[in-house]
Amino acid sequence: MPLKQQPKKGFSVEQIQTAIEAIVLPNSNRTIASEKALTKLTQQDGNIHVTLRFAYPVAHLQDAFIQAIAQATDTPASNIHLTLENKIVTHKVQQGVNTIKGVKNIIAIASGKGGVGKSTTTTNLAIALSKMGARVGVLDADIYGPSQPTMLGVSHLQPEQKDGKFIPVTNAAGIQTMSIGFLVNTDQAVVWRGPMVSQALQQLLFQSQWDDVDYLFIDLPPGTGDVQLTLSQKIPVTASVIVTTPQDIALLDARKAVDMFAKVNIPILGIIENMATHICSQCGHAEAIFGSDGGKMLSENLNVPLLAQLPLSLPIRQAMDQGQGVDLQQTETAIANLYQQATWQIILKISDMGKDFSNAFPKIVIE
Known part of the structure; x- marks a missing residue:
């Protein structure tokens, strides 16, 4: 991931990445880092643009993530631009039974x-x-x-x-x-x-x-x-x-x-x-x-x-x-x-x- 943007308020982009990846998901012991969810991070004109992708739906956590990122990076919540994505896959079923189309x-x-x-x-x-x-x-x-x-x-x-x-x-x-x-x-x-x-x-x-x-x-x-x-x-x-x-x-x-x-x-x-x-x-x-x-x-x-x-x-x-x-x-x-x-x-x-x-x-x- 290219991280060659200008630092903000004493934080380098690498430090911002580390801070974001340390955020713990609510009611779990998972972090953004453990889920390998951070797919894009850029910084421009005092704004932080973040894209997170998970293997499950997380739309209900939009506000919680914005607040957590703002706190972790010492940035106003209004300057956090967060995109949430999910890529849900098919998981194993009983042996000998085929999955269903759709x-x-x-x-x-x-x-x-x-x-x-x-x-x-x-x-x-x-x-x-x-x-x-x-x-x-x-x-x-x-x-x-x-x-x-x-x-x-x-x-x-x-x-x-x-x-x-x-x-x-x-x-x-x-x-x-x-x-x-x-x-x-x-x-x-x-x-x-x-x-x-x-x-x-x-x-x-x-x-x-x-x-x-x-x-x-x-x-x-x-x-x-x-x-x-x-x-x-x-x-x-x-x-x-x-x-x-x-x-x-x-x-x-x-x-x-x-x-x-x-x-x-x-x-x-x-x-x-x-x-x-x-x-x-x-x-x-x-x-x-x-x-x-x-x-x-x-x-x-x-x-x-x-x-x-x-x-x-x-x-x-x-x-x-x-x-x-x-x-x-x-x-x-x-x-x-x-x-x-x-x-x-x-x-x-x-x-x-x-x-x-x-x-x-x-x-x-x-x-």
């Missing part, structure tokens, strides 16, 4: 038990990740009870078809969504046996034209049955996240979900403890009505990270029912920060995983 990384959101807020968590993680600057998709794999169209505010839409494939519906946050809820009457029960459900899941995933999705969340139904088995055998999953409540009954089933992913060699990024506390909308009092730290203790026992402890909150429920998750994260900053921190840890862990090189080698055909 989708780089698939994250399964699972729970052993229903009613723990898994779909709510999926929606909010997707919104948080989209705000970070990633191209995000959501596949609603709950064939019997699809809820993502409602939660993402697109239940009134229907996917178009092109070249025999569905074009996923896109919401206000740019999140691409596919669900059986777009294709069937949601007032009627889906009475299908397991093989039909598994086939429907594969069709929703493989027969959709995903448009350059960096991270696709799959909102799984509860349990460890046919859909989960199809996921592990047919679908290229990068990693998984387990959602539970602190309640002992939920924790019993969460352990089964963890065990299932371990048996099929799908990495577990961590556990999200949902409904950790109830926040009173009148007085703000917090009460652990489902128990305390159950998810935290489970993560310690299983030696997997605890990604977040999320509240049972009236604004979250209202936003999900009304398809206003984007508005929720704009107005409820405390809640938005919790989802953002969980999402940040998820993408950092994925970035550390091995890359997928399957498409880099030619296919060998023996005739």
Whole structure:
């Protein structure tokens, strides 16, 4: 990197580079130097122009980086001109399963038990990740009870078809969504046996034209049955996240979900403890009505990270029912920060995983 500009305020450009590279990324032990993120640095007329490139989305850190660079270089923040870039790659999946065109990384959101807020968590993680600057998709794999169209505010839409494939519906946050809820009457029960459900899941995933999705969340139904088995055998999953409540009954089933992913060699990024506390909308009092730290203790026992402890909150429920998750994260900053921190840890862990090189080698055909 050419660094032949004039020094500023006693700092040489080399010193400015050293100061910038020493900056620590929020909520991590990573630095700009360790991420090899500094790709361009110039100085002109008292202004510092910096370009940082990461292997994950960092748009939410724009202001934090500017302030950190200003402090590290003794330069007014108004004189820092920062460009953030990302180069997200496809990471390894299960052996023998091919990746999907248009989708780089698939994250399964699972729970052993229903009613723990898994779909709510999926929606909010997707919104948080989209705000970070990633191209995000959501596949609603709950064939019997699809809820993502409602939660993402697109239940009134229907996917178009092109070249025999569905074009996923896109919401206000740019999140691409596919669900059986777009294709069937949601007032009627889906009475299908397991093989039909598994086939429907594969069709929703493989027969959709995903448009350059960096991270696709799959909102799984509860349990460890046919859909989960199809996921592990047919679908290229990068990693998984387990959602539970602190309640002992939920924790019993969460352990089964963890065990299932371990048996099929799908990495577990961590556990999200949902409904950790109830926040009173009148007085703000917090009460652990489902128990305390159950998810935290489970993560310690299983030696997997605890990604977040999320509240049972009236604004979250209202936003999900009304398809206003984007508005929720704009107005409820405390809640938005919790989802953002969980999402940040998820993408950092994925970035550390091995890359997928399957498409880099030619296919060998023996005739």
